């Protein structure tokens with residue numbers, strides 16, 4: 001049985017400018033200790049404009065906090081105004097990049113082929129994609145949430161090699177639980193996360209499935225994180241709103257104490 005290091009990632013979304021980012025990461029760095037970093041991988045996902053400042057701070061003070069971006073271009077370079085390539089993120093020493101977040105799917109019409117291309121672009125630049133999947137409320141109410149989410153996994157991983165998939169992070173984020181205060185019950189989250197792992201095993205074999213980290217995302221807070229993390233197929237959380245409060249995010253990292 002593979003031991004998977006939990007990953008707590010704070011997706012800041014479109015919040016905190018570069019000065020606020022520095023103050024926020026300094027606060028996290030001051031609060032987190034070696035024991036925290038040994039037990040949990042901690043990452044922040046700031047807006048693009050903050051990344052250079054975060055890199056300078058992390059490098060300069062040799063912090064153990066990892067960081068990454070919230071999106072990347074499917075293209076390697078060229079005339080794509082406004083886009084940021086995987087190579088640019090890698091140059092800033094990003095470790096992670098979220099791909100296919102529901103807000104990208106909803107507001108920027110990202111479909112499965114594009115998400116698939118972005119997963120490949122991330123791997124091509126040695127970034128670890130955090131692939132976001134999950135259903136809208138109507139889909140859950142119709143009882144189609146597992147099938148819907150697995151179809152997103154299939155589409156996103158089309159023609160992606162097994163050795164890459166074993167390093168992947170998949171974040172299950174039921175859309176109706178994002179930023180709404182409605183958390184998916186821990187058992188309900190486990191149902192889908194377990195199904196995702198089983199699907200990865202079907203596609204790539206058990207060893208790869210055992211290595212993949214699966215996060216839950218959607219209104220995670222210090223008050224519900226322990227229950228969520230107690231599930232066998234949940235290896236971390238993708239935290240939105242609560243990650244903007246450094247004290248709260250540190251409590252989430254210390255989920256075993258909650």
Ligand SMILES: O=C[C@H](O)COP(=O)(O)O
Nearest residue numbers: 011178179218219240241
């Ligand atoms: O990426 C994070 C998710 O969208 C969850 O956001 P939230 O914690 O504000 O519900």
